[in-house]
Amino acid sequence: MSLTFALPPAAQVGQPADTIDTPSLVLDLDVFERNVARMQAAADQAGVKLRPHAKAHKCPDIALAQMARGAVGICCQKVSEAVPFVRAGVQDIHISNEIAGPAKAKLLAELARHARLSVCVDDLRQIDALAAATQAAGTTLDVFIEVDIGQGRCGVADGAAALPLVACIAAHPQLRLRGLQAYHGGIQHLRGWTERRDAAARAADRTGSAIARLEAAGVRCEVVTGGGSGSVEFDLGSGVYTEIQPGSYVFMDADYGSNAYTGALRFEHGLFIATAVMSVAAGDRAVVDAGLKSMAVDSGLPWIWNEGAPSATLGYVAANDEHGIVRPKREGDVAALPALGSRMMLVPGHCDPTLNLYDELVGIRGGTVAAIWPVAARGLSR
Amino acid sequence: MSLTFALPPAAQVGQPADTIDTPSLVLDLDVFERNVARMQAAADQAGVKLRPHAKAHKCPDIALAQMARGAVGICCQKVSEAVPFVRAGVQDIHISNEIAGPAKAKLLAELARHARLSVCVDDLRQIDALAAATQAAGTTLDVFIEVDIGQGRCGVADGAAALPLVACIAAHPQLRLRGLQAYHGGIQHLRGWTERRDAAARAADRTGSAIARLEAAGVRCEVVTGGGSGSVEFDLGSGVYTEIQPGSYVFMDADYGSNAYTGALRFEHGLFIATAVMSVAAGDRAVVDAGLKSMAVDSGLPWIWNEGAPSATLGYVAANDEHGIVRPKREGDVAALPALGSRMMLVPGHCDPTLNLYDELVGIRGGTVAAIWPVAARGLSR
Numbered sequence: 001m002s003l004t005f006a007l008p009p010a011a012q013v014g015q016p017a018d019t020i021d022t023p024s025l026v027l028d029l030d031v032f033e034r035n036v037a038r039m040q041a042a043a044d045q046a047g048v049k050l051r052p053h054a055k056a057h058k059c060p061d062i063a064l065a066q067m068a069r070g071a072v073g074i075c076c077q078k079v080s081e082a083v084p085f086v087r088a089g090v091q092d093i094h095i096s097n098e099i100a101g102p103a104k105a106k107l108l109a110e111l112a113r114h115a116r117l118s119v120c121v122d123d124l125r126q127i128d129a130l131a132a133a134t135q136a137a138g139t140t141l142d143v144f145i146e147v148d149i150g151q152g153r154c155g156v157a158d159g160a161a162a163l164p165l166v167a168c169i170a171a172h173p174q175l176r177l178r179g180l181q182a183y184h185g186g187i188q189h190l191r192g193w194t195e196r197r198d199a200a201a202r203a204a205d206r207t208g209s210a211i212a213r214l215e216a217a218g219v220r221c222e223v224v225t226g227g228g229s230g231s232v233e234f235d236l237g238s239g240v241y242t243e244i245q246p247g248s249y250v251f252m253d254a255d256y257g258s259n260a261y262t263g264a265l266r267f268e269h270g271l272f273i274a275t276a277v278m279s280v281a282a283g284d285r286a287v288v289d290a291g292l293k294s295m296a297v298d299s300g301l302p303w304i305w306n307e308g309a310p311s312a313t314l315g316y317v318a319a320n321d322e323h324g325i326v327r328p329k330r331e332g333d334v335a336a337l338p339a340l341g342s343r344m345m346l347v348p349g350h351c352d353p354t355l356n357l358y359d360e361l362v363g364i365r366g367g368t369v370a371a372i373w374p375v376a377a378r379g380l381s382r
Numbered sequence: 383m384s385l386t387f388a389l390p391p392a393a394q395v396g397q398p399a400d401t402i403d404t405p406s407l408v409l410d411l412d413v414f415e416r417n418v419a420r421m422q423a424a425a426d427q428a429g430v431k432l433r434p435h436a437k438a439h440k441c442p443d444i445a446l447a448q449m450a451r452g453a454v455g456i457c458c459q460k461v462s463e464a465v466p467f468v469r470a471g472v473q474d475i476h477i478s479n480e481i482a483g484p485a486k487a488k489l490l491a492e493l494a495r496h497a498r499l500s501v502c503v504d505d506l507r508q509i510d511a512l513a514a515a516t517q518a519a520g521t522t523l524d525v526f527i528e529v530d531i532g533q534g535r536c537g538v539a540d541g542a543a544a545l546p547l548v549a550c551i552a553a554h555p556q557l558r559l560r561g562l563q564a565y566h567g568g569i570q571h572l573r574g575w576t577e578r579r580d581a582a583a584r585a586a587d588r589t590g591s592a593i594a595r596l597e598a599a600g601v602r603c604e605v606v607t608g609g610g611s612g613s614v615e616f617d618l619g620s621g622v623y624t625e626i627q628p629g630s631y632v633f634m635d636a637d638y639g640s641n642a643y644t645g646a647l648r649f650e651h652g653l654f655i656a657t658a659v660m661s662v663a664a665g666d667r668a669v670v671d672a673g674l675k676s677m678a679v680d681s682g683l684p685w686i687w688n689e690g691a692p693s694a695t696l697g698y699v700a701a702n703d704e705h706g707i708v709r710p711k712r713e714g715d716v717a718a719l720p721a722l723g724s725r726m727m728l729v730p731g732h733c734d735p736t737l738n739l740y741d742e743l744v745g746i747r748g749g750t751v752a753a754i755w756p757v758a759a760r761g762l763s764r
Contacts, residue, residue, distance in 0.1 A: 005496065007465050008489065010764060021485045021764050055703060077704045078671075083389050097704065100660035100671050100723055103403045107390065114387065122663040123722055146663075153705060154661040154669055185702065278482035279536040281504040281528075287536055289460075289482050292735045293763050298674055298701070319680070320567060321437060321734045322459045322479065322763065323535060340505055341482055352703050353674045356739065359761055379741055379760075381675050381704065382392060382403050 010362065011372060017364040018343060022276040023290035025358040026345065027251070027373075029365045031270030033065075035250050039232070040069045042265050043244060046236035051075055051094060051225065053247030056352050058377035059361055060088030062250060073116075075225075075245045076377075079108045084376035086115045094225065095119040096181060096245060098126055098146065098154050104382065105133035109141065118142035120181050122156050124168050131172040142178040143169050144225065149206040150199075151184045158206070159213025166219050179223035180214075182207040183245070188230030189255060189299075193262045200234035207240045229256055233265045253351040255299035272305060272345040273354070274362075275324065280340045284332075288316075288324040290346060295319070296353035302346035314338070316346060356381075392744065393754060399746040400725060404658040405672035407740040408727065409633070409755075411747045413652030415447075417632050421614070422451045424647050425626060428618035433457055433476060433607065435629030438734050440759035441743060442470030444632060455498075457607075457627045458759075461490045466758035468497045476607065477501040478563060478627060480508055480528065480536050486764065487515035491523065500524035502563050504538050506550050513554040524560040525551050526607065531588040532581075533566045540588070541595025548601050561605035562596075564589040565627070570612030571637060571681075575644045582616035589622045611638060615647045635733040637681040654687060654727040655736070656744075657706065662722045666714075670698075670706040672728060677701070678735035684728035696720070698728060738763075 010021040020026065043050035052066045055077040063074050063085055073092030076082040082093045098120050099105060111117055112134070121127050121143055134141050145162045148155035156162050162180070169177045184203040190196040211221050227235030227244035229252075235244050248256055251271035275290035295302055297319050304311040304326065311329075313336040318325040326344075328336045338344060348354040355361070356378055363371030392403040402408065425432035434448045437459040445456050445467055455474030458464040464475045480502050481487060493499055494516070503509050503525055516523050527544045530537035538544050544562070551559045566585040572578040593603050609617030609626035611634075617623050630638055633653035657672035677684055679701050686693040686708065693711075695718040700707040708726075710718045720726060730736040737743070738760055745753030 005465065005469060005493075007462055007762070008485070022483065023763055080389055083387065087387060098660045098669075100658040101404065103390070111387075122661055125722055148664065152664055152667070153702070153707065154663060156663055276482040278480045279504055281536060281538050282530065282534055285534075287480075290763075292678065292680055292732075293738045296674065298679055320535070325535065340507055350674075356675045357761065357763075379739060380389070381405055381672075381739075382389075 010360070011369045013369050013372065015369045017367050017369060020274050020362055020369065022274050022343065023294040024274045024362050025355070025360070026272045026274050026362045026364055028270040028272070029363045029370055031268045032250055035252070035267045035270060036066055036069050038265065038267065039246060039249050040071065042232070042236060044070065048236050048241055049243040051243050051245050052250070053096065053245050054085060054377065055081065056247030056355065057250060058355050058375045059373050060085055060090070060376050061371070061373040063090050064088065072243070078381055079104045079111070080380040080382040081377045082111060082117070083380065086111055088376070090115065092116045094144070096183070096225070098122055102129060102133065105129045106136070109133035109137035109139050112137065112139035112141055116142065118144055118178055120144045120146040120154070121165060122146045122154050124165060127165060127168045127172070127175065131175060134174040140174045140176065143175050144178055144181040146181045147207065147210045149182045149184050149203040151186055153185070159210035162210065162214060163217055166214070179221035179225065180207070180210060182210065182224060182226040183228065185228065188228040189259070191259055193260045196231060196259065197234050200231040200238070204235070204238035204240050211240060229267070230259055233263045248351050251351040253299070254303045254347045254349045257303070257347065269305070269347050271348065271351055273302065273348055274343060275346055276343045277338050277340050280337065284327070284334055286326040286337050288326055288344065289322070291319045291323045292321050294357060295346065295348040296350045296357070298353065299350035302348050305345040305347050310347070392742070393751045395751050395754065397751045399749050399751060402656050402744055402751065404656050404725065405676040406656045406744050407737070407742070408654045408656050408744045408746055410652040410654070411745045411752055413650045414632055417634070417649045417652060418448055418451055420647065420649065421628060421631050422453065424614070424618060426452065430618050430623055431625040433625050433627050434632070435478070435627045436467060436759065437463065438629030438737065439632060440737050440757045441755050442467055442472070442758050443753070443755040445472050446470060454625070460763055461486045461493070462762040462764040463759045464493060464499070465762065468493055470758070472497065474498045476526070478565070478607070480504055484511060484515065487511045488518070491515035491519035491521050494519065494521035494523055498524065500526055500560055502526045502528040502536070503547060504528045504536050506547060509547060509550045509554070509557065512557060516556040522556045522558065525557050526560055526563040528563045529589065529592045531564045531566050531585040533568055535567070541592035544592065544596060545599055548596070561603035561607065562589070562592060564592065564606060564608040565610065567610065570610040571641070573641055575642045578613060578641065579616050582613040582620070586617070586620035586622050593622060611649070612641055615645045630733050633733040635681070636685045636729045636731045639685070639729065651687070651729050653730065653733055655684065655730055656725060657728055658725045659720050659722055662719065666709070666716055668708040668719050670708055670726065671704070673701045673705045674703050676739060677728065677730040678732045678739070680735065681732035684730050687727040687729050692729070
């Protein structure tokens with residue numbers, strides 16, 4: 001075999017969208033731009049800064065588009081994830097997470113030579129590790145204390161529990177306390193609008209209490225960061241967040257699409273898996289070429305998209321590693337089944353881990369491939 | 383930012399295994415070699431050829447190790463997946479799947495210049511596409527007719543339904559009918575040993591009937607390929623398969639580990655996710671740095687490994703995108719919780735899609751990193 005034998009690309013700019021090789025990850029660029037603009041306008045109107053979460057897209061082209069619209073920077077969830085964004089020129093990155101181990105603290109401290117970086121803490125020992133790494137690197141870091149506002153994952157319990165961390169950060173001149181992170185992931189996926197509104201209000205109350213407790217101790221929280229795509233309309237009006245960090249709104253997925261929205265702030269589905277029918281031999285189902293290795297199913301199976309809405313006649317009912325099973329929604333309605341070789345667009349159940357499966361995102365506009373964007377932080381989970 | 387800023391590697395050969403950066407995908411090479419040898423010995427003893435499935439590992443180093451032990455070639459599930467294996471020198475690859483669309487047929491026909499390749503069909507139109515592509519490329523392909531032996535996914539219903547495909551293949555001199563593929567994925571994960579044995583026997587009966595029907599029509603099946611890691615002891619003794627195609631046995635995962643095995647042919651867990659505790663602030667749980675982007679959870683959550691067995695005291699109870707939640711198995715047993723920064727090894731629920739998340743596999747032996755193997759076919763799902 002010739003060592004120069006190259007796999008042909010899945011898509012090239014200018015090619016008709018319905019000839020993209022399958023399975024591929026496809027983004028409708030018009031929808032994407034509307035989603036980006038809508039979130040920025042809502043944040044601007046509320047006087048709250050927008051720092052979109054790059055863990056959803058892992059794509060520097062998207063981060064730069066968000067910042068060109070007015071985002072103040074981005075969030076990453078892992079230190080290694082930040083590297084391609086710094087390399088692409090993003091100058092302000094918040095690691096919205098605690099980090100474990102000296103290797104990560106060292107990398108973060110070294111990255112801080114090239115961009116403004118911040119990170120979360122919820123334990124004195126994490127602060128010690130950051131202090132040692134920044135001292136060794138000769139750099140400075142912004143630090144956020146994470147407060148648990150109901151998720152029960154990371155974060156100190158309340159404002160009082162944050163006070164020893166405040167004192168510890170203050171003891172290290174190369175660390176600067178920037179404020180609080182207060183995020184509740186579980187709220188994002190509550191289906192009912194009033195249920196989500198009420199849960200977001202309870203979470204904002206806890207955030208407000210933590211801020212007040214710190215202020216009573218003379219500690220000012222310059223930045224309070226949190227919020228997500230499912231709760232953003234409530235987060236923006238809560239009065240406690242100075243900065244929101246939604247991620248999935250640029251794409252929307254079937255899980256977020258299953259939420260009820262009654263407010264004015266809505267986002268459109270723009271992310272798809274292009275797939276093709278590879279077998280119809282069984283007669284009562286079609287087998288498509290996108291399975292578990294082409295989309296995350298942890299939040300449910302994908303929707304089959306049909307002219308702007310989930311298909312009324314066909315359902316994607318099971319995913320194997322490399323196969324998807326498509327059946328008629330009405331039993332026995334085999335006339336609805338797609339033909340061998342025909343194509344469909346799937347809305348993935350959960351966008352973040354789906355992006356993490358692909359090396360590139362195929363941008364389409366008006367039925368034509370208009371961009372190929374590297375998912376440069378794919379797999380960077382350290 | 384300097385464009386030459388490079389992310390440090392997760393591990394380097396010679397480094398202590400307990401200093402590998404987290405999360406990382408780790409393979410115990412001694413276990414791996416025992417698993418490879420054990421499967422080869424069982425196939426040799428049964429007089430059945432072993433063609434391991436590379437969809438499980440996507441790693442040319444592993445394929446070459448399997449072939450050095452006696453495997454006759456490998457299976458891939460996708461045409462693009464085969465490219466790095468052909469490039470690494472694997473000369474005999476079976477695409478154990480139907481393919482959709484002219485781009486894939488073209489790639490397959492062009493790859494056939496560099497290695498012996500075969501592919502499955504279950505529809506006359508697939509044969510037409512292969513005939514056109516091989517004619518254009520000036521190459522030849524081996525073709526297998528897939529028979530559905532109970533899975534209800536791809537494949538013709540029985541031997542009679544295969545006959546029109548036999549005639550169609552015979553009409554194209556550049557295509558050669560090699561035999562039948564008969565695989566039932568669902569059997570692999572039946573938990574009870576007798577349940578699995580009986581289901582494998584029913585599937586083998588259907589395979590045998592298809593072979594007999596073709597023989598009655600004067601069609602000889604030179605190769606009958608099928609079987610998997612969960613059914614292999616039955617497949618080898620069934621008398622119908624000339625070749626088996628198990629994949630997961632090299633690693634084993636929590637799902638396969640949940641099967642009951644009473645026979646002599648057993649495989650050991652050798653694949654792990656190294657993870658570290660990043661937060662203990664909640665007090666009643668530990669948060670580790672490996673979540674949905676570091677392992678597939680479609681077949682269940684990972685086991686926490688402790689001295690060769692699932693931990694009796696700790697469970698990994700929930701996965702978020704970048705977080706895992708670890709709780710004591712006995713309620714309130716917080717003394718069992720791991721310390722901040724401590725490390726653990728997880729046995730992933732499902733190995734195939736977990737491998738598809740990582741660019742490299744860190745091989746360890748005797749507590750030291752002994753190899754870094756690229757997962758070269760990661761993400762190649764077209």
